[in-house]
Each structure stands twice: as C-alpha cells, then as structure tokens.
Amino acid sequence: MDSMATLPIVQYEEKIIETVERNPVVVVIGETGSGKSTQLSQMLYRRGYADSARIAITQPRRVAAVTVARRVAQELGVQLGEEVGYAIRFEDRTSHRTRIKYLTDGVLLRESLVNPELNEYSVIILDEAHERSLNTDILMGLMKRLAKIRTSNLKVLITSATLDGDKVSNFFRDCPVLTIPGKLYPVEILYSKERPSSYLESSLKTAIDIHVREPEGDVLIFMTGQDDIEKLVSKLEDKVRSLEEGSCMDAIILPLHGSLPPELQASKLCSDSIFLIENCAYHWLELFSASCKYYNFYMNQYKVRVFSPPPPSCRRIIVATNIAETSLTVDGVVYVIDSGYVKQRQYNPSTGMYSLDIVQISKVQANQRAGRAGRTRPGKCYRLYPSQVYNDEFLDVTVPEIQRSSLAGSVLYLKSLDLPDIDILKFDFLDPPSSESLQDALKQLYLIDAIDENGAITSIGQKMAELPLEPSLSRTLMEANDYGCIPEALTVAAMLSAETTLLPGRSKTEKKRKHPEPNLPDGFGLGDHIQLLQIFECWDQTDYDIGWCKDNGLQVRGMLFVRDVRKQLSQIMQKIAKGPLDRRRGESRQDYRNLRKALCVGYANQLAERKMHHNGYRTLGFQGQVVQVHPSSVLKADDLGKFPDYVVYHELIATPRPYMRNVCSVEMRWVVPVINKLKTLDVYKLSGGTGPVEEENERNIPDLPKKNVEVTAGVDDSESRIQAARERFLARKGKK
DNA sequence: GAGCACTGC
Structure with a gap:
C-alpha cells in the first residue's frame, strides 16, 4: 500500500490550494497512481474547505466510491461513515458529521433533483471525468452553471486525462489546468509492422513469444468479447502444453470478463490483495440488502477460493475484456498485449435500434491499457497495430456515452430540474449530442405524455423523473397506478432493470440443452414482461430462496438486485400510490389485462405492428423498420401460427439482424390513441420552436x-x- | 430459432 508521503501529489499541495483559492473551476490532470482520488479531498479538508459545507467526490463506479472512501477514512483515522462517508445506490453511509463524501455520479445527479444548487457542498470534485460517462457529462454541464451562480461559496474540480485537459479547460472558460505526474514505471511501447489479418492469431503468437523469451511477469491480453476470449484461452492452453517441458516456466491461462461470477474473478487475480477482496465481498453484501443471511455463505466462498495461493513460479496469462482497463486491477502484470479493439454499444436515433459493434479504441484507452503493464515494475506493451494507425486513425478520446445512447431519460431529467436559464436543446454539453438524437428523445417523451406538444414537462413527466428507471418503465408505473396494478408493474420494472444479469447464465454446457428451464412459468404466452413478473412471483413464494434460483438457472446476483430495486421503487411510489404496493402472496391470478394496458401506454414509443402474411413486425414511430421477435421470447403464436397484431418491445437490437427483445402482446384498441398522437407530432414545436425545421415530421408518422x-x-x-x-x-x- | 463490452440511478 502506498504511504502518503510517497504519493506525487503531496508535493503539489501548495500549488493546488493556491489555484483553487483563486479560481472557481480547476482541471486536474492526474495520471495513474498520482493519488488524486484520495488526496485532493484531504488537502481541501485540511485547509478548511469543509468547514461550512461538505466536499463531494464523484466516481463512475460503486466499488470505487466505497474503496476510496474507506481508504481516506483509514488515512484520517476515522470511522467510515463519520467524517468520511460514501453514498451509492441502496446505501448511504454518511452522517451529519460527514465532511468528505464519496458518491457515484448518478447519486449526485439524483441529489441535484432535490436541491439543484447542491448547497450541501462547498467543493465538488468530478473524478475520472475523462471516462465520459453519461452522468459525468451531464454533471459537467450542471457544474458550469453552478460555478457561475455560486461564485462565492463553491469550488469545482474536474480530474481528467492528458489528452483532453485543454478541451475541458476551454469548456470551463479557460480555467487553469494542473498536471500531477503519476507513479507508473516506464512502459515500452512496441508496435506491429502491419495490421494483423487475425488479431486472435496475432495475440496468440505474441503471448507465446513473451512467455518463451521474456523474464517472469504476468501477461494481460485485451480482447473484445467472451467468444474470442474463450477461443484464445483454449488455443493458448494447447500451445503452452505443447511446449517442451523444462524449456520455460509454467503458465496458467485465465479468462476475465463480466459474465464470470465475481468470486471467480477475485480468486484468480488477487493473490495478495486482501484489500480488493474485502471490497468485492462488501460489494456483494451491499447488494444483498445488508441482510446478513447470505453474507457468511458468500464470505465462505471467498475464503475457500481467495486464499488458495497461486502455483509458485508460474506465469499467468490473463485474457480479458476492457473490464481490466478500469474496473479491475490485476497485480503483477508486466506485459500487455493490446488488440486495439473494443466492443461498444451504440444507439441509432433514427431507427431506435441498438447495436453492439467492434470499434477501434481511442488513444486514451490505448494509453490506459499500456499503463496496466507498469504498476509494479517497468513493463512492455505490444500493440497489434502500427504506430501510424495509433497516430492517424485512433480518436484522441473515446466517443462519449452521451453520443452513443438514447437521451430520453437524460432529457426528461434535465427538463424536470426546471432551471430557468437552461434550454435543453441548447444545453451546454462538453460534447453535444446530435440534434437528431435530441429530437428523438423529445419525440419519445411526447408520445408517453412526459412533455406536452410545446416541449414543456407535464405533471406526469415530473413524477416520472423521480424514478430511477428508463422513461418507458416509469410511464408504465404511472399508468399502472390508475389501473390498480402497481404491484405487478413494480415487479416488471425491477426485473427489466436487471435484464442482462437475470437471464440464465449461458455456459457452453447449457447451450446444448434444448429446454434448460422447464419449470419456469411461460407468461401464458402473452409475452416476456408477463413471464418476468411470474418468475419473480414464484421466487417470492419460495421466500427468496437462493437454491430455487440456482435450480432454475437464474442468476442469484441478478435476482437479489431485482428485489432491492423493487423495494427502492416501491418506496418512491408510496407517495403517490392509489392502491397497495404489494399483493398478498398467491393472490395475483389474473389475465394481466390492466398491466398490459399500462405497458402499452408506457411503451407508446416502442410499438410494433405485425405484417400481414407472416410473423415479421414493423415498428411504429420510427421509419418503420422490419423486425422479428427475438427467438428467446416466450410470446406464443395462435392456432394459425400467427403472432398478435400488436406488441410493445423493450429493446430493438441489431445483432446484426434486427430483433425485438422482451415483447408483450397488446390490443389494437389500446394502440389507436398512440397512433393518433403520432399524427399530431410536431418535432419543431416540441423543440420549443427553436430547433431546425426538418422533414422529420413526415417520417415520424407511422405509415x-x-x-x-x-x-x-x-x-x-x-x-x-x-x-x-x-x-x-x-x-x-x-x-x- | 440465436448470441450477450462495461457502467449506473
């Protein structure tokens, strides 16, 4: 563990304080290992900046917020939750005595919904801003305004990476930029002469070369996804096995990606770092609603796996996704192999469709990956692309999330803040989203009654913004409130919040089984939303039995998360609920008509109509994409083999064939009002009459x-x- | 009849 005295940032204390003293906003470029996350807050605290109000430090990840807060509490010798605390979803560990508060950027955004001036804080530090998470980007826009309004009593610090420090500074009216060197060992960068025809083969060859020729030290390989990782792992295993015995040291090959259970990730990689393990375990505990019932169960698993020592004199070759870029730190890595690619989710506002594409990484990402080789001693980074590609083709920074996602939720959120001096379409973003994307968001919000025809937020929209859900689900909850089916809608919303983690973990062996979960309900053939509801109800009847989840191929972690989300949603809904928030167990036997009606209103922007003579659908509201029901759906066709005439869908995904994922059957008479509303749509008016006039209008009306x-x-x-x-x-x- | 980078309220 670093001692404070050796952190580079300590020598800069005077300079930092002086700059902060004189400027409302300061950009701090803190390279890896500079200690910015733990030290900035303490410096300001020592100088009295937390006397009148608190210091807030945002983190893009929950685990980071908890880890850093814990570390700072330790360094200050105080109990966590007293002078130093943290707040993340489901858990607020602060008290009235808290002066330094670590929180996720999402939590700070939620707080500014209640208090837009954020008067609770005298200093706000946006840490890791270079990662450009959607939330951080919105916060940056809000900070710009706050710094102007609260000139006398607010300091804002933004930490970023070398490559975009100036850009952030320009955004904040040319505020000063401080650069704090990091504590990394030098990493030698080695480029390929040309782009490989197969980066899988190229990684394989490079890794084996390193293993045979280079001195000890672990190898970390960045690949794009689980599939490639598994292929490479098995090829590496074959190759290593075929090496002549005694010709080089032993090697173990380890895959590392998000769908591995966390305890497996930890056990393999954290040979000496109890610190990280402790935090993983904590993360789990906190996911489990602090009910200690499961704590021992999981801690025991950790003990068994975590403390089993790694084989001696053995090189680890870790094949990872970009989870190892920021979220997980692997100790002992000396060699990095960088494919130069990453899988990225993108949203197309003109079709409403998501796709998962393999794209080239940015320079910031490439440098971050290289840096992973220099944590313990000088290292090497093998880039499987020529330097010219790095220089000429790589973007300086990753395309920010705000330019890659649907903005309906963010626009609704900003509208609900009701800042008199802020016009959403002209909102001051560091990197503004396209006007097409903003108009798409407005259109969606209008169709679900969150904004009126002039683009002003409605009372429904105001209530929706309070729920930590995507707009279609919060609208469904509002409607369910009128139809007396809140308990069911709450469950559906919670289940869909955990969507990806929920569905059965698909390991190689499970793939082969045709019907992996014969005992799960089928949604009466009405669709996936109904099935999700029934699954949760079954689990509820077992009194949340973990064994039941396992028997039915459901991810325990996901289901426990659902339970927590549901609890949180139900607390928020309590204020406005017209009926009960829970049913008595076993009480709910119905045809789910009201729930489906509510879904139809909530998903007015995600409706599709079946084509006449086959089971393909056309989306309404966009350009009329032809899409199919995803094969994993439980939606049933009628006796003639026909799907229902109309469905709502949770998501459109191009993979590359376009599918609707999670669909629910609705009735035509519920759809008619939506279609009529589509006809009255006037994007120009929605934009407050300020946006560009476009022919958008024509094609928004479903044909x-x-x-x-x-x-x-x-x-x-x-x-x-x-x-x-x-x-x-x-x-x-x-x-x- | 098919495919899942990573976060977060």
Missing part, C-alpha cells in the same frame, strides 16, 4: 396502411392505395 399495400405491390398508385388501406384499417378497427 399504417403500407402493410396492407404490400399484398398488391407492383405499380405505383400509392395515393389511392394508401387511401383504400386506411379505410380497411378503420373498418378493422370498427370490427374489434
């Missing part, structure tokens, strides 16, 4: 008749055909 038209497609007499089809549609509507 309802088209599906009927296709039957006779041929000559172009579209006008009359559309008219005829519209009549057919109306007739059909009348019949039902």
Whole structure:
C-alpha cells in the first residue's frame, strides 16, 4: 500500500490550494497512481474547505466510491461513515458529521433533483471525468452553471486525462489546468509492422513469444468479447502444453470478463490483495440488502477460493475484456498485449435500434491499457497495430456515452430540474449530442405524455423523473397506478432493470440443452414482461430462496438486485400510490389485462405492428423498420401460427439482424390513441420552436396502411392505395 | 430459432 508521503501529489499541495483559492473551476490532470482520488479531498479538508459545507467526490463506479472512501477514512483515522462517508445506490453511509463524501455520479445527479444548487457542498470534485460517462457529462454541464451562480461559496474540480485537459479547460472558460505526474514505471511501447489479418492469431503468437523469451511477469491480453476470449484461452492452453517441458516456466491461462461470477474473478487475480477482496465481498453484501443471511455463505466462498495461493513460479496469462482497463486491477502484470479493439454499444436515433459493434479504441484507452503493464515494475506493451494507425486513425478520446445512447431519460431529467436559464436543446454539453438524437428523445417523451406538444414537462413527466428507471418503465408505473396494478408493474420494472444479469447464465454446457428451464412459468404466452413478473412471483413464494434460483438457472446476483430495486421503487411510489404496493402472496391470478394496458401506454414509443402474411413486425414511430421477435421470447403464436397484431418491445437490437427483445402482446384498441398522437407530432414545436425545421415530421408518422399495400405491390398508385388501406384499417378497427 | 463490452440511478 502506498504511504502518503510517497504519493506525487503531496508535493503539489501548495500549488493546488493556491489555484483553487483563486479560481472557481480547476482541471486536474492526474495520471495513474498520482493519488488524486484520495488526496485532493484531504488537502481541501485540511485547509478548511469543509468547514461550512461538505466536499463531494464523484466516481463512475460503486466499488470505487466505497474503496476510496474507506481508504481516506483509514488515512484520517476515522470511522467510515463519520467524517468520511460514501453514498451509492441502496446505501448511504454518511452522517451529519460527514465532511468528505464519496458518491457515484448518478447519486449526485439524483441529489441535484432535490436541491439543484447542491448547497450541501462547498467543493465538488468530478473524478475520472475523462471516462465520459453519461452522468459525468451531464454533471459537467450542471457544474458550469453552478460555478457561475455560486461564485462565492463553491469550488469545482474536474480530474481528467492528458489528452483532453485543454478541451475541458476551454469548456470551463479557460480555467487553469494542473498536471500531477503519476507513479507508473516506464512502459515500452512496441508496435506491429502491419495490421494483423487475425488479431486472435496475432495475440496468440505474441503471448507465446513473451512467455518463451521474456523474464517472469504476468501477461494481460485485451480482447473484445467472451467468444474470442474463450477461443484464445483454449488455443493458448494447447500451445503452452505443447511446449517442451523444462524449456520455460509454467503458465496458467485465465479468462476475465463480466459474465464470470465475481468470486471467480477475485480468486484468480488477487493473490495478495486482501484489500480488493474485502471490497468485492462488501460489494456483494451491499447488494444483498445488508441482510446478513447470505453474507457468511458468500464470505465462505471467498475464503475457500481467495486464499488458495497461486502455483509458485508460474506465469499467468490473463485474457480479458476492457473490464481490466478500469474496473479491475490485476497485480503483477508486466506485459500487455493490446488488440486495439473494443466492443461498444451504440444507439441509432433514427431507427431506435441498438447495436453492439467492434470499434477501434481511442488513444486514451490505448494509453490506459499500456499503463496496466507498469504498476509494479517497468513493463512492455505490444500493440497489434502500427504506430501510424495509433497516430492517424485512433480518436484522441473515446466517443462519449452521451453520443452513443438514447437521451430520453437524460432529457426528461434535465427538463424536470426546471432551471430557468437552461434550454435543453441548447444545453451546454462538453460534447453535444446530435440534434437528431435530441429530437428523438423529445419525440419519445411526447408520445408517453412526459412533455406536452410545446416541449414543456407535464405533471406526469415530473413524477416520472423521480424514478430511477428508463422513461418507458416509469410511464408504465404511472399508468399502472390508475389501473390498480402497481404491484405487478413494480415487479416488471425491477426485473427489466436487471435484464442482462437475470437471464440464465449461458455456459457452453447449457447451450446444448434444448429446454434448460422447464419449470419456469411461460407468461401464458402473452409475452416476456408477463413471464418476468411470474418468475419473480414464484421466487417470492419460495421466500427468496437462493437454491430455487440456482435450480432454475437464474442468476442469484441478478435476482437479489431485482428485489432491492423493487423495494427502492416501491418506496418512491408510496407517495403517490392509489392502491397497495404489494399483493398478498398467491393472490395475483389474473389475465394481466390492466398491466398490459399500462405497458402499452408506457411503451407508446416502442410499438410494433405485425405484417400481414407472416410473423415479421414493423415498428411504429420510427421509419418503420422490419423486425422479428427475438427467438428467446416466450410470446406464443395462435392456432394459425400467427403472432398478435400488436406488441410493445423493450429493446430493438441489431445483432446484426434486427430483433425485438422482451415483447408483450397488446390490443389494437389500446394502440389507436398512440397512433393518433403520432399524427399530431410536431418535432419543431416540441423543440420549443427553436430547433431546425426538418422533414422529420413526415417520417415520424407511422405509415399504417403500407402493410396492407404490400399484398398488391407492383405499380405505383400509392395515393389511392394508401387511401383504400386506411379505410380497411378503420373498418378493422370498427370490427374489434 | 440465436448470441450477450462495461457502467449506473
């Protein structure tokens, strides 16, 4: 563990204090190992900055907030939760005595919903701002405004990376930039002569070369995903086994990615660091609602695995995703192999579709990866691409999340803050999202009644913003409140919040089984939302039995998370609930009509209509994408093999074929109001009449008749055909 | 009939 005296930042204390004293905003470039996360707050604390109010330090990750707070409490010799505390979702470990408060950026955002001036704080430090998380980006915009309003009693510090320090400084009116060197050992960068045709093969060859020729030290290989990792691990194992015995040291090959259970990640990598283990365990405990019931169970697992020592004189070759870039630190790494790629989720605002693409990393990421080789002694980084690619093709910084996600939630949040001097469409972002993306968000919010036709937030929208959910789910909850099905809607919302962690862990062996979970409910064939609800209800009936989850192939961690989310949502809903928030066990036997009606209102922006003669669907509201129900869905076709005419979907994912994931059947008569609303949509007006006028309007109106038209497609007499089809549609509507 | 980078309220 570093002692305070050896941290580089300590020598800069005077300079830092002096700069902060004179400026409302300061950018601090703190390289890895500079000690900025633990020391900045203490310096300011010592100089009296926490006398009148608190010092807040945000972190993009929960574990980081907890770890750093614990460390600082230790250094100051105080009890965690007293002078030094932290706040993360589900857990607030602060007291009235707390002067230094670590929190996740999301928690600070929630706090500013209650108190937009954030008067509780005299100093706000946005740490790791270079990671450009969606929340940090929004906070940066808010800080710019706050610094202007609270000139006399607020200091803002932004920590960032070398490559975009100036950019952040420009954003904050050319505020000063302080650079604090890190405590990394030098890392030699070695480039490939050319781009490999297969970076899997190239990684394999490089790793074996290192293993055979270089002195001891672990190897860390950055790959893009689980699939490649598993392939490379098995190839490496074969190769290592085939090496002549005694020709070099032993090697163990370890995969490392997010879908491995956390205790496995810890056991393999933290040979000497009880510190990290303790925090992993803590993280788990805190996920388990502090009910100590499960604590011993998991601690025992940790003990068994964690303290088993690694084989002596054995090189570890770790094959990882970018989880090892920031979230997990692996001790003992001396060699890094960087493929130069990463898997990134992107949102397309014109289709409403997400895709998961393999993209080139940025220079910041490449340097972060290289830095992983120099933590314990001088290291080497093998980049599997030429230096020219790094210089000419890599972006300086990663495309910020705000430019890669749907902004409906963020826009609603900003609208709900009701800052008189802030216009959302002109909101001052470090990197503004495209106007297309903002208009998409406005359109979505309008369709679910969160904003009115002029773009002003409605009373429904105001209540929705208080819920830590995506807008479609918070709208569903509001509607469920009127239909008397809050208990069910709460469960569905919570289940979908944990979506990815919930579904059965798909290991290689499970893949082969055709029906892995025969005992799980099927949603009565009505759709996945209903199934999720039924699954939770079954689990509830077992009194949250962990064994039950395991027997049914459900991730324990995910299910416990769902229980916590549901509890949190139900606390927030308590204030406005018109009926009970829970059903008596076993009471809920119904056809889920009201719940599906509520879903139809909440997902008005995520509706699809089945095509006439097959089971493909067309999305309404976007450009009418043709999409399929995801094969994993439990939605049932009728006796004629037809899916329902209308469904709502939770997510569109292009993989690369476009699928709707998590669908629920709805009835046409519930859909009609939505379609009518789509017709009145005026994006220009929604933008407050300030946005650019675009033809957007035309294509936002679902081209309802088209599906009927296709039957006779041929000559172009579209006008009359559309008219005829519209009549057919109306007739059909009348019949039902 | 198919495929899952990583976070977070």
